[in-house]
Amino acid sequence: MTLNRKHAAVFLAVLGTTLLIAGGMSVLAQSSDSPDYTQATQLTDGDNMTQFNGSDGTGSAYYLNRTWESSSPEIRAIDPETGEVHVTWTKSDLSETVNDSTNNTWAYRANFTESHLADIPMDSGENKNVTLQMVHDATKSAENETVTNWTVTAENVEGRTTYRIGPTVAANDEIVTLDTDGFTIETFNLSLMQDDYAQFEQENVPINGSGSDVIIHYANETSVNALEQSTTDYDSGEWVKRTLVEAETSDGESIRVPAYKNELPDDVDAQSDTYALIDTSDNTIRTHAGDEFEDDTEIEAVGVRANDDALAYLQFYQSKFFGLSLGLESLNFTFDFGGLMSLTGGTGALLGSAVLFGRPESPFDEAS
Structure with a gap:
């Protein structure tokens, strides 16, 4: 899956993911009793x-x-x-x-x-x-x-799919990208707003209709650090806006999936809604397929990018000002200020320009 494909790419939070269904209920929930x-x-x-x-x-x-x-x-x-x-x-x-x-x-x-x-x-x-x-x-x-x-x-069981970002998957750059984003002032060799991020992408993810779960396990040290950094400033039950999760339906619709820390807020239906849950105790992200995926046997594409504010702003700028889809992982911006200095970078460079010159309200500031 490329990030500039005709249908929007899907981001699911790093790590690892599991898809679960049992009698219409998610079977990922684990028993709280100590095993006998x-x-x-x-x-x-x-x-x-x-x-x-x-x-x-x-x-x-x-x-x-x-x-x-x-x-x-x-x-x-x-x-x-x-x-x-x-x-x-x-x-x-x-x-x-x-x-x-x-x-x-x-x-x-x-x-x-x-x-x-x-x-x-x-x-x-x-x-x-x-x-x-x-x-x-x-x-x-x-x-x-x-x-x-x-x-x-x-x-x-049907409806449970799991992935693990271990040494094997982390070495496959078609599935996982572990990198640093931000921008630099080349004249002064100064790097600012650097974020270590972990990006996971997978197409044709098997599920068993609505109620399924996709779980990504973060086992690589770099990916674990990115996931931990993305949740640091959030309380349990809050939408972690530094982790972007998307899922693509069978009709090509790209759904922005809110990712919550450790528990769901009261206004989220654990069965019918589509959401992601980041478990900081075991470094997993579980994406739950809601009613949008009823009767589907797969999610066309799923993707997660953990620990990157800049990407959220970039996607918003693209849709608001450019009106076209760009390849996010290959974007490289340069801002030249009359030969005095230049800013270069990927998504972080655009965020940097927004900080310098002001930015419109991020769509992530809005309630889902």
Whole structure:
């Protein structure tokens, strides 16, 4: 997706995203009860986790129990498509169930819920394989360690799609842009209004109609910093205007999606409205598909740009004064003041000019 395509590009807040539906209700909401692992389901190689929705309650609790010939084991949960390790259980995280040092036999149990694996990317309704790697002796170096790999399958529910900005995705500049925006006064080599931003773009995002959720998990340090910076000046329930989120409907309409910090305000309907929720406790942005996406099987395009005031002003200037769509990521402005100095930059340069010469009211100042 390019930002100057015929249909407006979509911005969804960085990070990571999940699409969820269950009986018309969002299934992303996680249980508040502490899981009872005495009722957990045991997993072994080849097993499935049915109705997977990333929750953390007793109904989503699992355990592994394995015999080892070492008293220093480790278990890793790996996405086989990217090779990224999502969870590591070291010996201190495991419960010893057998200790027979005479015969060099130990058994350890690992308890976990679906929430431990919630940031593994998967599409709505996808059967996603997950590798559980058993490291026999974690005291050995990586090149000398012996491992056994189990494969389990997460049967993801319909209406839940997740993305993760980890090392693999962060390196793909067609999906993620991690950069600094602002403007510089070249004559004095002075940089002003610099913002580290994280931009995520994805087309053809699978959903299951209205009520679905798209979740972006921010796992790359740069993207996490951008998301944190964007929410710093806002209270819970406030619209975070430094994070721009858009979603494109099947008829080509680009919807500006308000992104709220940690909780929804009272005037937002959690089921029928389209909104984004930034969870600062786990660095995620969840975009909820409202009635505009009823009966749709995908969102044409979604995008998020975290931590960039300037882009909001730029889009407003484009529509108000230029009347055309420009490629936002390739824009470069130069303002020359009679040879005394010049301002250059991307979206921040335009914001800089607005600060110097005044700007019209931002559309983001208006209530949604």
